[in-house]
Amino acid sequence: MNVFGVDIGGSGIKGAPVDLARGDLAEPRHKVLTPHPAAPEGVADGVAEVVSHFGWSGPIGVTFPGVVTGSTIQTAANVDKSWIGVDAAALLADRLGGVPVTVLNDADAAGVAEVQFGAGRDRKGLVAVLTFGTGIGSALFTGGRLVPNTELGHLELHGHEAEKRASTKAKEDKDLSWEEWAHRVQKYLAHLEMLFSPELFVIGGGVSRKADKFLPLIHGIRAEVVPAQLQNNAGIVGAAMAAAAAAQDGGPAQR
Structure with a gap:
């Protein structure tokens, strides 16, 4: 089964479909530069650009460089502080046309x-x-x-x-x-x-x-x-794993 993963970083936003049987990218990843300032709307546009490159329309896992509880951003050390308090899954799902989005810490x-x-x-x-x-x-x-x-x-x-x-x-x-x-x-x-x-x-x-x-x-x-x-590529693979786990549980979930 392939699931899409996106890794948001301080310098770049990269993503690809992931083959979860192998734990590897199913296609070469696509990357765009993280906007500066890395505010929510601009980053969401970058995620959308990465996803649209592949014409993907299913569940998506997304990493974020900060503490994530529920799907709410609690810290934003290397992106714009306006992320704090944002429901990242809701923001990205809206920007991506309503597909299920699962958000988790990037290193996790x-x-x-x-x-x-x-x-x-x-x-x-x-x-x-x-x-x-x-x-x-x-x-x-x-x-x-x-x-x-x-x-x-x-x-x-x-x-x-x-x-x-x-x-x-x-x-x-x-x-x-x-x-x-x-x-x-x-x-x-x-x-x-x-x-x-x-x-x-x-x-x-x-x-x-x-x-x-x-x-x-x-x-x-x-x-x-x-x-x-x-x-x-580990962040992309882990993001896709989280999205797959959330879909299996019946909806987007977050640690």
């Missing part, structure tokens, strides 16, 4: 996909899936079950918000070398390890495609540290 979506189909599969201990991009997203799993909306990129690290120092955007903005950036990521992982003692860190986001450039430079972490197998 990526984590669900990695635990089901990727690097976290069959791991029973505590698994931390981290997505590095405009910010740092996090998804924690214990016994394969998600603890939603953890948002661990906002932890304070050496007097700064962690994602302001160790995200991919921070690397680009400060023109850090791979070694310099890996040192910051190492400090962040050590802090998470002190707090949660995971058995596995899965490093996702677009930078996971270049894992060979930085993972060998990370030292002193007890947990296994591996790149996401689904790389930057």
Whole structure:
């Protein structure tokens, strides 16, 4: 069965039909730039553009870079603050012509996909899936079950918000070398390890495609540290999984 997934990020909105039997994209993804400011109506237009590229008319799962409860946005660190308090599922369903829409946190979506189909599969201990991009997203799993909306990129690290120092955007903005950036990521992982003692860190986001450039430079972490197998498609796959689960339950649902 194919279900459509959309991943809203601070820099891009990407989506594709997903083959849920394989846990992979059924067609090459389509991407548009996230508008700036990334306000609700503009982002909704971007989602609609991605969906219309495929002529899709069925259920859709959508990720959002912030805390989502019910289908209401609670935080918006890397998009416009006017998202806070918006019923994202209702907004997007209206913009997409009334199709069922399920909305969930972006890192949670990526984590669900990695635990089901990727690097976290069959791991029973505590698994931390981290997505590095405009910010740092996090998804924690214990016994394969998600603890939603953890948002661990906002932890304070050496007097700064962690994602302001160790995200991919921070690397680009400060023109850090791979070694310099890996040192910051190492400090962040050590802090998470002190707090949660995971058995596995899965490093996702677009930078996971270049894992060979930085993972060998990370030292002193007890947990296994591996790149996401689904790389930057994990959010799309997880969004589609959420939409399929909601349809099976009888309607759009949200953690």
